[in-house]
Amino acid sequence: MAIDVQKLHRTLAVPALAAGALVVLAGCATPAGGGSGDGAVKVGITVSNSTNPFFVAESRTAEETAKAAGAEVISQEAGEDVQTQSNQIDQFITSGVSFIVIDPVDSDGVGPAVKRAIDAGIPVIGIDSVTKNATVSITTNNTQAGEVSCVSLAEQLGGEGKIAILDGTPISAVADRVTGCKAALEDYPGIEIVAEQRGDNSRDKALPVATDILTANPDIDGVFAINDPTAAGVQLAAEQKGLDIIITSVDGAKSAVDVILAGGMITATAAQDPAALAKQGVETGLAILDGTDPESDLIELPTELIDADSAPDYTPWG
Template sequence: MKNIRKSMIANVGMMAAVAAVGSVGLTGCATAAGTSGNDALKIGVTVANSTNPFFQQETKTAESYGKEVGAEVLSQVANEDVQTQSNQIDQFITAGVSFIVIDAADTDGVGPAVKRAINAGIPVIGVDNQSKNATVNITTDNTQAGEISCQSLADQLGGKGKVAILNGTPVSAVDDRVKGCKSVLEKYPDIEIVADQRGENSRDSALPIATDILTANPDIAGFFAINDPSAVGVQLAAQQKGVSIVITSVDGASSATDVIAAGGLITATAAQDPAALVRQAIDLGISITKGEEPKETLLLVPTELVDASNVAKYTPWD
C-alpha cells in the first residue's frame, strides 16, 4: 500500500464531489474487447449527484478508465439521496458486479447497503467520501485541505475579523474539511466564526445561504466554502450585496482557479484530483478481486493550495 500512496501523492491534489449520467436503472458503457484477464470484469459506480463537476469527473474517469482495463462499467448517480444510492448498490449486487466504487451521498447512511454487498462477496471501494463498512476508502486528506485553505484565509485577514463557514452535506469529506478549518481558525483569538451553515455543496444552494449570512453580518471579512461550487455561490452573493470579502475553498476546479487568476473574491482553493482517485480505486478493486487484500482500509491523499502565487502553473482537472 506504500506504493499505492506514493502513486496517489504524485498526482496534484485530490478529492470529495462528480456526477453522472444515468437514472435509477443500470447503465452500461461499452467494453474494450480483448483486455487480458479482465474480459468478465464488471464495475458498479455510483456518485452523489450529476451537477457537481467533481462528481462528473469521477464518472467520466470511471467509464473511460473502465474501458482501458477491459471492464464493463455500470454507472449511476444518487441525486444526493441515500435511499436511491442504497437501491443502486442492491442493483449492482443483483447484476453480479465484480466490485463497487462509491462516492457516498451519506457516509453512514449507505453503510447497510455497503454491508450487503460485502456479505455478497463484492468488494466496495469508497472514493472522495468515506463509506461505512467499505472494504477500503480512498479519499483526499480533507482535514489537511481545510487546514491549508483556512490558513490562507487567516493569513489574508491578518489574523482578525469575522468569518463564516459555508458547510455542506453530512459526509466525511465535508465534515473533515470543516474540522480542519476550525482547528486553524481557533488559533486566532481575533477571528470570530459568526456562522456555520450547511448547504448542498452547490452554487445555487450557497447563494441564498451566503446572502442571509452577509445580511446578518454586514461587517463580515471572509468565508470558507467547503467546495468550489459553494465558493462561487458565496462570491455571487457578495457581488450582489456590493461587498468585498475573502473566500477560500477546496477542489481546484476551474470555476475557482479562473477567479483566482483574475484577482476575484475567491483567493485560494485546496486542489484535489478526482480522476486520480477513481483510477486508483479501480486499480485497487481489480487487485482485490485477484485476492490481494489491502493492507490499509483508509488511504489519504494530500492537497496543494492554489492561490495567486502559483495559479498560472496549475492545470485544473475540469
C-alpha cells in the same frame, strides 16, 4: 499548529467532463481475477450527482479506467438522494458486479446497502469520502485541505476578523474539511466565526444560505466554503449585497482558479484530484479481485493550496 502551505506541491490534471446518470457497457475482455457469472469483470459505479463537475470527472475516469482493463461498466448517479444510491447498490448486487466504486451521498447513510454488498462477497471501494462498511476508502486528505484553506484565509485577514463557514452535506469529506479549518483557526485567536450553516455543496443552494449569513453579518470579512461550487454561491451573494470579502474553499476546479487569476473574491482553493481518486478506486478493486488486499482501509491523497502565487503553474480540472 504551524502549516507551511508552500511545501504542499503536486500537479493535478483531469480529463474533460462527461454526462452522468448513464449506463455504459464496455467490451468483455477479462482481466485476471474475479468476475460475473460469465467470467467477465463487471464494475458498478455510483456518484452523488451529475451536476457537480467533480463527480462528473470521477464518473468518467472510473468508466475509462475500467473499460481500459476490459471490464463491463454499470455507471449511475444518485441525484443527491441516499435512498436512490442504496437502491443502486442493491441493483449492482442483483446484476452480479465484481466490485463497486462509490462516492457516497451520505457516508453513513449508505452503510447498510454497502454491508449488503460486502455480505454478498462484493468488494466496495469508497472514493472522495470515507464510506461506512466499505472494503477501503480512498480520499483526499480533507482535514489537511481544510487546514491550508483556512490558514490562507486567516493570513489574508492579518489574523483578525469575522468569518463564516458554509458547510455541506453529511459526508466525511465535508466534515473533515470543517474540522481541519477550525483546528487551523485555533492558532488565530483574532479570527471570530460568527456563522456556520449547511448547504448542499452546490452554487444554487449556497446562494440563499450565504445571502442570509451576509444579511445578518454585513461586517463579515471572509468565508470558508467547503467546495468551489459553494464558494461561487458565496461570491454571487456578496456581489448582490455589494460586499467585498475574502473566500477560500476546497476543490481546485477551473471555475475557482479562473476567479483567483482574475483577482476576484475567491482567493484560494485547496486542490484535489477527482481523476486520481476514481482511477485508484478502480485499480484497487481490480487488485482485490487478483488477490491483493489494500494495506489499509483508508488511503489519503495529499492536497495543494492554489492561490495567486501558485495558480499560474497549476493545471485545474473541470
